[in-house]
Amino acid sequence: MTGFQLEDVLPLTPLQAGMLFHALYDSDAVDVYTAQFAFTLEGTVDTAALRAAVGTLLRRHANLRVGFLHEDLDEPVQAVAADVPVPLEEHDLTTPDDGRTVEERVRAFLAADRTRRFDLTTPPLMRFSLLRTTPGHHRLVMTSHHILLDGWSMPILVRELFELYAHRGDDLTLPRVTPYRTYLAWLAGQDGAAALDTWRTALAGIEAPTLLAGRGATEAARPDELPETLVLELDAVTSERLRATARAHRLTLNTLVQGAWGLLLSRLTGRDDVLFGTTVSGRPPELPGVESMIGLFINTVPVRLSLRPGETLAELLTRLQDEQGRLLGSQHAGLTEIRATTGLDTLFDTLAVFENYPLDEETLRTARQGLPGLAVTGFEGTDAAHYPLTLTIAPGTALRITFGFRPSALDREETVRTVARMRVLLTALADGLDRRADTVSVLLDGERETLLARG
Incomplete structure (x- = not known):
C-alpha cells in the first residue's frame, strides 16, 4: 500500500x-x-x-x-x-x-x-x-x-x-x-450536525452562487498557469484613518475590508446578496499548545453580505460582524458540507485571506538570534489558491492587499480596474460610515462623465 x-x-x-x-x-x-x-x-x-x-x-x-x-x-x-x-x-x-x-x-x-x-x-x-x-x-x-x-x-x-x-x-x-x-481528535469530536444547521440558517435564501469570473472559470486553468498578482497599498495616512473608523464603530479592520469586498462584488455582479470565501485560522483556543503547533489548521468558509435598502455603512458592517461572530463555533465545518446545505453546486469564486500572522521581519530577527557566523537578511514567499481571484490582506502601517488572479479566468485590465475600485471603496470607508451603503460609488476617474455623456 x-x-x-x-x-x-x-x-x-x-x-x-x-x-x-x-x-x-x-x-x-x-x-x-x-x-x-x-x-x-x-x-x-x-x-x-x-x-x-x-x-x-x-x-x-x-x-x-x-x-x-x-x-x-x-x-x-x-x-x-x-x-x-x-x-x-x-x-x-x-x-x-x-x-x-x-x-x-x-x-x-x-x-x-x-x-x-x-x-x-x-x-x-x-x-x-x-x-x-x-x-x-x-x-x-x-x-x-x-x-x-x-x-x-x-x-x-x-x-x-x-x-x-x-x-x-x-x-x-x-x-x-x-x-x-x-487537533484531529478535537476536530473529530465536534458536533458536525449542529455546525451545519448553523450554516444552513446563515445561508438560507441564497439562490445563486457569486461568480466574478463566470461558470467554468475555475476549471479553465492552463496546465502551466500560475496566478499573476496586482498589489493595492493604501498610504499610511489612509490606512490609519481606516483603522480609526473601525475603532470608532467597534469593528475590526477585517470586517471593513470584507465589507468593502462584498460591496464591490455586489456592484460587479449586480447582486444584492453575495458570497465570497474567507480563510479562518482554525486553531481552537481550548486545545493546549495549539499556538505553537505546525500543521494545516485553516479552513475556508463562506462570507455572506446582503444589502438592505436604506442601511448605512455602519449598520451593514455591524450586522456583517455580528453574523460572522455567530458562526465562530461552526467554522470547522467542511466547505463541501456547507455548500450542500444550500442545494447549490458551488458558492463563490473569490477568496479573501486576512494575514494576522505573516512571516515578517520580527520572525527573522527571532530566527537569526544565536546563529553562528550566519545572518538571515531577507526572504520572499509565494503561494496561491485555485480560485480565479484571491485577495491576501496584510495589515500594517500601510494596508496592503495582493490580488492573485488567474489570467485564463480574469482579464488583466479588468482586474486592474477592480483593484482601483477597491481602493475607492476603502478610501470611502476611511471617510466615515454614516452614508447609505447603496449610494457609495465605485466609479473611477472619468467613468461618471462617460456615463453621463451616454445618457
Whole structure:
C-alpha cells in the first residue's frame, strides 16, 4: 500500500480533502498549492548542521512526514512514514552559465522549483534547496505543499528550523511537540450536525452562487498557469484613518475590508446578496499548545453580505460582524458540507485571506538570534489558491492587499480596474460610515462623465 515504513494513519481535515481533490483533478497542471519561501543568507553555511536541522524538524513533527493515499480506500488518509530521507539539495550557481547573471539563474531555479509537483503519495511533501550565489551568500529555498501546513505555522517552523541549525539538529532547547493528531481528535469530536444547521440558517435564501469570473472559470486553468498578482497599498495616512473608523464603530479592520469586498462584488455582479470565501485560522483556543503547533489548521468558509435598502455603512458592517461572530463555533465545518446545505453546486469564486500572522521581519530577527557566523537578511514567499481571484490582506502601517488572479479566468485590465475600485471603496470607508451603503460609488476617474455623456 505504501513504499515506506508506516508509523501511523491519520484522517484528513476538510481543507486537506479539498486540496487533495484539486491535486488529483488537475494532475497534469501546475499545482497552485505548492508554496515556496526563499531566505537570503550571508556568512558561512554549515551544510551538515542544516541537514541535521531539517532531519530533526521532520522527526519532531509526524505530520510533516505524511503521504496522502486514496486508491481503493473509502476515505483518503494521511499515512505517516516512520522515517524519510532528508530533502536537502545543494546547487552552486556561481559558475557562469550561458551569459545569465546569478540573479537570473536564481529566478530560473525558483520558477522551475515552484512548478515541480510533489507526488502526494510519497513523503516528505517538503524540500529544501541551498543555492550558493556568491562566496558567503546563499539562498535557502523551502518548498512545501500547502496540504501540510498553513501560513500561521510558517513563523513557528522557521524559528524552529534556525534554532535547530544553531544547535546542529539538537532539539533539547525546544519545547515538546503537541502532536497534530491531538487537533484531529478535537476536530473529530465536534458536533458536525449542529455546525451545519448553523450554516444552513446563515445561508438560507441564497439562490445563486457569486461568480466574478463566470461558470467554468475555475476549471479553465492552463496546465502551466500560475496566478499573476496586482498589489493595492493604501498610504499610511489612509490606512490609519481606516483603522480609526473601525475603532470608532467597534469593528475590526477585517470586517471593513470584507465589507468593502462584498460591496464591490455586489456592484460587479449586480447582486444584492453575495458570497465570497474567507480563510479562518482554525486553531481552537481550548486545545493546549495549539499556538505553537505546525500543521494545516485553516479552513475556508463562506462570507455572506446582503444589502438592505436604506442601511448605512455602519449598520451593514455591524450586522456583517455580528453574523460572522455567530458562526465562530461552526467554522470547522467542511466547505463541501456547507455548500450542500444550500442545494447549490458551488458558492463563490473569490477568496479573501486576512494575514494576522505573516512571516515578517520580527520572525527573522527571532530566527537569526544565536546563529553562528550566519545572518538571515531577507526572504520572499509565494503561494496561491485555485480560485480565479484571491485577495491576501496584510495589515500594517500601510494596508496592503495582493490580488492573485488567474489570467485564463480574469482579464488583466479588468482586474486592474477592480483593484482601483477597491481602493475607492476603502478610501470611502476611511471617510466615515454614516452614508447609505447603496449610494457609495465605485466609479473611477472619468467613468461618471462617460456615463453621463451616454445618457
